Amino acid sequence: MRNLITDVRGVLVGQAHDAQAATGVTVALFERPTVASVAILGGAPGTRDTSLLEPEMTVEHIDAIVLSGGSAWGLSAADGVMAWLAGQGRGFPIGPLRVPIVPQAILFDLLNGGDKPWTKGTTEPPYRRLGALAAEAAALDVELGTAGAGFGATTQNLKGGIGSASARAATGVVGALVAVNAVGTATIGDGQHFWAAPYEQAGEFGGHGWPAAIAPEDLDLRFKGGTGQNTTIALVATDAVLTKAQCKRLALAAHDGLARALRPAHGALDGDVVFAAATGRSGAPSDAFALTELCTTAADVLARAVARGVHAATALPFPGAKPAWRDRFGG
Template sequence: MRNLITDVRGLLVGQAHDADAATGVTVAMFERPTVASVAILGGAPGVRDTALLEPEMTVEHVDAIVLSGGSAWGLAAADGVMAHLAGQGRGFAIGPLRVPIVPQAILFDLLTGGAKPWAKGGEEAPYRRLGAEAAANAGADFALGTAGAGFGATTANLKGGLGSASARAATGQIVGALVAVNAVGTATIGDGPHFWAAPYEREGEFGGLGWPAGIRPEDLGLRFKGGAGQNTTIALVATDAVLTKAQCKRLALAAHDGLARALRPSHGALDGDVVFAAATGHSGAPSDAFALTELCATAADVLARAVARGVHAATALPFAGALPAWRDRFRG
């Protein structure tokens, strides 16, 4: 177990970034067409091809899922992933043609430093290129923190980042999470180093600090970053179980509990919180509703851990006024 979403069989992750622009792309590549759904609980999402993931829609499988920076500009990343998949003969069959199915969610990182001339017109944004590079780079190991879709991500008080975690559910199946943490609020408690996700930590994966000695009323005060459209935490949870689209929808909804456990606040009008869920089908189906609930609870736990890991692993951007990273403020 790598403690990464790639512990789920049938799934690889690729990443690419533009350091000068402080933005990037993360792609979950499925080794075969995979059942997936989505749940959007934030008030300001940016998405592509998510309507087809609803259980009543016709298309049953996806080929990849993209998480990207760049706000609406970043939606072009899926074009690059589609081009890569088409070159492999992947996609939904329509006569002699293939259309790769690549849903996507984006986050806002346009104001966190770096040169973004395309946002002023006259130059093409890099996201199609970054999407293709990320797809080509897909593998079992990948970087956390200031990487991929989390490269330019921030929280209200610290640098955000790309996080991942995994666990074996009581059913024996593997569940993993992948998240780009760009929250309107905080992943840490008050002014200290402790993470809201502390009760779910395993083996000191984000510092091993546990809870603080006490949580004061002022620690519960909300801290906000930016304005409308300037935030979004986007994630994928996946399992190697066999699930239907409706069960994937339930998995995505339940996994949002992980965001609520790890970020304060979450699911607000200023966040675009999106969670995809996918089932690669390499192990058996849940035996009953209780077994499905085990998978759902595990998904929420691993997503909470992934959020904290993304912030814990991040490094600060080298720009004036950039937020400090957790490691800059608290390590040692």
């Protein structure tokens, strides 16, 4: 167990970024077609091919999930991933053709100090290229913090980033992958403590636990910048055997992890999205009780992944950039 989403058999992760632009792409690549669904609880999502993940829709399996920076420009990352998958002969069979199925969600990282000339129409966005590079790089190791879709991510008070975590349940391993770009905070008040502290395992984000007390001002809502400059996007996966409808339930329950780790979550101008996938590699089907355990575990690991993403991040080298947790509170 690496304490990463790649502990789920059948899941690989690749990432690519543009440091000058301060943006990037993260791809979860499935080794074989995989059952998946999605739950969107933010009020302003940016997504691609998510409708087909609803349980009543025809397509049963997907090839990859893309998380990307770039706001709406970032949606072209899936084009690069599709092109790479097509080169591997992957995709939904239609006659002699195969069409790779690659749902995606994006976050807003346009005002983090990076140089993004495509927002003025002077160049092509880099996301198709970054998507292909990320797919090509897919492996078991996952860099946390300032990487991939989390490269340009921020929270209200600290640098955001890519987080991941995993845990075992009775019918399989559950893992989470998240790009933390929250409108609020992952930490309590002005201190080093994470809202996700009760779920921490083996000091994975500092081992500081709860503060001695939570003051009334620690519960004040804190918002980042102007409206719409945020969104946290995630994938939870398991190697248990689930139906598409059960994956939908898993995605819905995993949103509890965002609510436990971020204050606030699911806002009117957030695009908070959680995908859920089941590779089936454990061979263990899940009844209602086993599914409930998987759902609870998914929420726990997603909360932990959020804190790990912030804890591991490094600050961007731009004037006015948000400090990293490590800059504020040490190693």
